[in-house]
Amino acid sequence: MRYPVLAQLVLCAALTLWGTAAPALEIEAETVFAATQPTSELQILSTTDTDVFVPIIEAFQRANPGVSVRYVEASSSQISRAIVVENARFDVVISSAMDLQTQLANDGYARQYQSPATALVPEWGVWRDSIFVFTQEPATMVVSRAAFEQLPPPTTRLDLIELLRAQPDAFRGRIGTYDVRSSGLGYLFATQDSRTTEAYWRMTELMGQLDVQLYCCSSEMIEDVASGRIAIAYNVLGSYAAARQDLADQVMIIEPADYTTVMSRSAMILATTRNAQGAERFIDHLLVTAWSPGSTAFAYSNPLLNAAETRPNLRRIPLGPGLLVFLDRLKRRQFLTEWENAIVQ
């Protein structure tokens, strides 16, 4: 009889430790779109800014009055942790981290769903009837118009490398890119780059020599380019830059002509959802909004939605188990070590 008591004690201790060691989900923003006469609640966990989703949620509620929507904004790594470790109760997950979405679905956290709306999504945009892509957003170079008044702006990575080699002093401390250690999206773009071109490591090394500025987010890089603090930002979400119409005079968005990585935001229904019907309706609504011909719901991504076929430089990140590779513990450690060696000299 001693052992069960002991086991209970150990369990209690473990739970206590767990509670202190793993704080609850770090929420960035939380918005509740209350229905006038709520009959059910839909909980959405998302990496996308609430502003972008306001019109979509409002349209959804017009079609489904009775559904209250709780929209929680968090980082992609927080989302994964909340679902896998904390078993948080949400119905829909929307994320720009294609790798983490794939991992969640692969590990059985997603619920499979098929409907006429999911049939609208092209084949490459669906995985296991679980992950549904609804945007296509290019990783671009955003450059300061002021810095390139006298110079032709680079159009390819090789151009950029040559430019940095030719005028190292002009760009020292004036290049920005993601800190791949803290940004999931930056890591995704960097790993895809390393997979695509040899030039990536040369370029990274060169950036490291020129005292590259590291950022957490695309928006900060865009603002710093606009303010003239840096001249070039590499691997910036073009959709964010295009959305900043107010900065159009200061910044120039360049889709590298050698290839442009295209990231997709995706949505999935969680297997643990308590409001499957509401979640399915929301997915239908989202996909119809995104994929109906001529849709302009996602203003920043729409021009790209069906253009990838006609623009050979666009290179989509494919959904699938390949994305699990760079999430591997050893692989990630190796990549980060190599990246740090290149950047921090």
Add this chain to the structure above:
Amino acid sequence: MKIQGSIYRRLMLQLVGGAAVLAAIMFVLFQSFARQLAIESQDTTLLASATSILESVSIQRGEVTADIPYAALAMLGNVSDDRVFYQITQGRAVLTGYEDLPRYAASELPSDPASWTADYRGDQIRLVSVSNSLPFNGVLTPITVTVAQTQDGLAQKLTQISRRAILIGAVFFVVATGLSIWTARSSVRPLNTLAAAVSRRGPEDLRPVSAPVPSEMAPLVASLNAFIARLERSLSRSEEFIVEAAHRVRTPLATVRTQAEITLRRVDREENRVALKKLIRAVDESSRAAGQLLDHAMVAFRTDHMEQTQVDLSAAVAEVIDRQRPVADLRDIAFKRRIAPGCTVFGDSILIHNAVTNILDNAVKYSAPETTVSIEVTQADGVVQVAIRDQGPGFGDADTETLTQRFARGANAGQTVGSGLGLTIAAEVARAHNGRLTLGNNPQEVGACVTLSLPS
């Protein structure tokens, strides 16, 4: 006849049943074969993936590390949308990947590479493990890479294959059923042909069956033929016996009659004359019967071996009338003839003569003196009819069908001499020529009407 089962039905049942069993076996074999193939192809992909991961395992800075190639997992995604799991172990310790993945310890691997199926996270997964040993701190350390995949794609592929297998099985079954019907029909056809040939035969046709039959039916036909031969022998023996008997009776009867007539002329006493007349009459009756038995035997023989030619029935009837005239004149019986000229039939002239003679003889025999017998020959609609009417007692209410049987005599035959074979002979001749003999009473007047109809 006791009917038990049907060869056709049994053949059909066995053939179709056999086809169904074969189709089912084919389906099962096809499916298990397809399943085997699908699993093997999944194993091949998993093995390729595991091997490429194993090759990426190396020792760097005194640490075992792995640089999983992107393609190692991406290639699994190219084949199907299945969930993918992997694990790299060093000895018993998990280096990276899914820690709770079912596994063998490196030393316990049943084979290298090993593949097996297990349950993981609520799904059935297929796992492939490969192992290798790396020198680590001067000791060989076993490294095992396991790559696993759910089997949704496999199940989907199998469902597709199953559907195709069902379709193939169904087509096979339908074709086999069609062939079964054809086989069963053609197997039973010789039997039906034989049955039809035998049942088509006339009552007197006792020739052996000569149509070709399959070897399996040869014993049956041989015994049938032997039976027919026995029957024919026994029939002809009895016919011969009748001819012989009639012949042997007729000759002495003629002698008896002659002697009786001579004696009658000499005898004066009335009672003796009456007795002698009765005797003569009895002798007449017997000799006539014997004659008709002979006639009948002849007819029976000839209907089996008819010599068919074009017979001018008008001429034949006229000739018979001329021959009967002396007998008719004796009793003042007049012949009224209305014979259409040139009515011909295809048949045996002797038999037809005999038939007409027998009918006319009957008519004269049953007519009272000073009456009229009318003879009419007409041709219409491909049928030649010989209608002979008398003014005798007629057939009364007797069943006209039984009158054509051997030795049957009408109820009003009375004192008339007769054997009961006359109409039988006429009816048999009619039947041998695919014709008909109709017996009836004259509708307007008294008397009988006998009509012989023969196809022209």
